[in-house]
Amino acid sequence: MTAVRKSLLLHGGLLIVLFGLQFVLPAYHHGNLARIMVLASYAIGYNVLFGYTGLLSLGHAMFFAAGMYGMGLGIRFLEMSPALALLAGLAAGLILALVVGYLALRTVGVAFMIVTLMFAQALFLTILYFGKWTRGDEGFVIQQPERVLWGIDLSDPVNRYFAALLLFAVCLLVSLWLIQRPVGRVLIAIRENQERARMLGYDIFAHKLAAVMISGGISALAGAVYGLLFGYVGATFASVQYSIFPLLWVLLGGAGTVLGPFVGTLFMFYLIDLSSALTTAHMLIAGVVLVAVTLFAQQGIVGELRRRFWRWLP
Amino acid sequence: MTLLSTRGLSRQFAGLHAVQDVDFDLPAGQIRALIGPNGAGKTTFVSMLCGRIAPSAGEVIFDGQNVTGLPAHKRISLGMAYTFQVTSIFANLDVAENVALAARRHLRGAARVRGAVDRALEQVGLADRRDQPAGDLAYGHQRLLEIAMGLVQAPRLLILDEPTQGLSEGEIEDFVDLIKGLSGETTILLIEHNMRVVMASADHVSVLNFGEILAEGTPDEIRANPQVQAAYLGSPDA
Numbered sequence: 266m267t268a269v270r271k272s273l274l275l276h277g278g279l280l281i282v283l284f285g286l287q288f289v290l291p292a293y294h295h296g297n298l299a300r301i302m303v304l305a306s307y308a309i310g311y312n313v314l315f316g317y318t319g320l321l322s323l324g325h326a327m328f329f330a331a332g333m334y335g336m337g338l339g340i341r342f343l344e345m346s347p348a349l350a351l352l353a354g355l356a357a358g359l360i361l362a363l364v365v366g367y368l369a370l371r372t373v374g375v376a377f378m379i380v381t382l383m384f385a386q387a388l389f390l391t392i393l394y395f396g397k398w399t400r401g402d403e404g405f406v407i408q409q410p411e412r413v414l415w416g417i418d419l420s421d422p423v424n425r426y427f428a429a430l431l432l433f434a435v436c437l438l439v440s441l442w443l444i445q446r447p448v449g450r451v452l453i454a455i456r457e458n459q460e461r462a463r464m465l466g467y468d469i470f471a472h473k474l475a476a477v478m479i480s481g482g483i484s485a486l487a488g489a490v491y492g493l494l495f496g497y498v499g500a501t502f503a504s505v506q507y508s509i510f511p512l513l514w515v516l517l518g519g520a521g522t523v524l525g526p527f528v529g530t531l532f533m534f535y536l537i538d539l540s541s542a543l544t545t546a547h548m549l550i551a552g553v554v555l556v557a558v559t560l561f562a563q564q565g566i567v568g569e570l571r572r573r574f575w576r577w578l579p
Numbered sequence: 580m581t582l583l584s585t586r587g588l589s590r591q592f593a594g595l596h597a598v599q600d601v602d603f604d605l606p607a608g609q610i611r612a613l614i615g616p617n618g619a620g621k622t623t624f625v626s627m628l629c630g631r632i633a634p635s636a637g638e639v640i641f642d643g644q645n646v647t648g649l650p651a652h653k654r655i656s657l658g659m660a661y662t663f664q665v666t667s668i669f670a671n672l673d674v675a676e677n678v679a680l681a682a683r684r685h686l687r688g689a690a691r692v693r694g695a696v697d698r699a700l701e702q703v704g705l706a707d708r709r710d711q712p713a714g715d716l717a718y719g720h721q722r723l724l725e726i727a728m729g730l731v732q733a734p735r736l737l738i739l740d741e742p743t744q745g746l747s748e749g750e751i752e753d754f755v756d757l758i759k760g761l762s763g764e765t766t767i768l769l770i771e772h773n774m775r776v777v778m779a780s781a782d783h784v785s786v787l788n789f790g791e792i793l794a795e796g797t798p799d800e801i802r803a804n805p806q807v808q809a810a811y812l813g814s815p816d817a
């Protein structure tokens with residue numbers, strides 16, 4: 266079996282399993298999984314930049330929030346339909362990614378991390394400053410009638426699950442497709458050895474900018490869908506915490522692997538969920554497990570599987 | 580026809596004249612060796628040719644076009660290829676993928692790329708190692724991989740910065756044969772320390788010393804040149 270066929274089988278298989286779980290999961294886990302799939306889509310976006318291009322951003326919450334607010338404000342003030350509002354969220358994320366990428370990519374390494382962090386903080390504070398429209402920290406609710414897309418009520422758990430699965434499937438397949446295309450291979454080449462890639466004739470800046478836009482676009486779409494599915498838009502999603510989350514998820518699951526973002530998000534979500542059922546000091550348990558994983562599986566869960574067993578994993 | 584020339588090309592590093600006022604002409608199809616003692620400015624000179632560093636003064640003309648202001652990647656797409664003095668490959672990627680990355684910039688379609696990659700690996704004798712991670716190759720094989728990455732670009736000018744460094748005797752002989760086989764197809768600028776390689780493969784030799792062109796000529800003329808001997812061995816009255 267060729268590597269391409271194996272990887273299609275594996276990723277297709279995961280999507281089929283996720284589709285099937287819908288019919289057997291109890292309501293609580295059913296709701297969790299919908300949330301995890303949307304957050305994993307955000308992590309997939311982050312992974313394009315961090316895992317495949319080798320650029321560590323500490324400000325990705327700005328793209329997630331740009332998508333969420335682009336969608337939410339469109340519905341709230343411009344009375345957009347949900348479909349149009351999702352597009353508005355995506356467009357907001359892409360425009361932000363173009364501007365931030367253009368400026369931040371003049372820096373490298375630690376400076377790039379700081380610059381992206383600062384841009385994200387600037388957006389967060391902007392959201393608070395214009396509290397009259399954004400309702401700041403408190404946020405605002407998107408009412409059930411505003412969440413009906415093409416006659417499908419997205420506040421209904423079953424519909425919500427399918428919408429989350431659809432988003433996740435699209436993001437997963439886009440990232441899988443991207444890294445097998447020549448342009449995706451160049452991103453990996455930049456991660457591995459930028460100077461060599463440049464001296465093979467590739468325009469490094471243009472490729473990195475494209476990576477920021479793809480990454481920011483996927484993150485923004487995830488943010489817009491999150492707001493629409495769960496009916497809430499708030500400034501928390503623009504805070505530093507939401508920039509750190511995707512980094513943790515991707516590191517845990519395996520940076521530079523297609524499945525890593527999903528595995529990491531799932532793992533972390535249930536780690537916190539299960540440990541908080543045991544004790545109020547649940548962050549202590551979560552912390553110890555995180556340290557253990559970083560010590561014993563430095564390339565993340567999927568990264569470690571690739572290193573030890575399945576070299577063909579994309 | 581002159582493929583590459585420089586006029587008054589200079590580069591200073593904090594007051595040190597690494598390369599000074601170099602006029603250089605390379606006719607199409609020639610294999611030119613660039614030699615000189617350590618620190619003579621050879622790598623600085625070729626780095627300015629391919630755009631890795633900007634000159635302090637002077638210009639670079641490639642195929643009749645002034646490329647002095649062009650960034651490196653644009654010069655590469657005009658048909659220059661460069662292999663690094665210190666081995667620079669994608670260590671975590673397969674050997675074939677390394678070469679494919681070099682090929683894809685000018686070739687479209689998986690089948691064509693694969694064909695070109697196979698040919699290039701065949702030429703340097705690495706065909707049986709195509710699926711290994713490049714970082715696992717022995718040092719000499721990594722040098723050969725770099726050369727394959729240069730060849731697969733089908734460049735009009737191939738710049739090789741000390742390609743035989745770290746190669747075994749047998750590999751060096753194969754390398755000389757490979758270079759001779761390219762004679763007429765590609766113009767080659769070869770920075771080389773190994774005089775046997777220079778004598779066996781170059782049509783023409785330029786000697787750089789203290790950032791200036793000291794002498795130019797056929798390998799035999801250069802070998803007989805007393806100034807060159809002095810630069811390499813120290814002059815008798817020094």
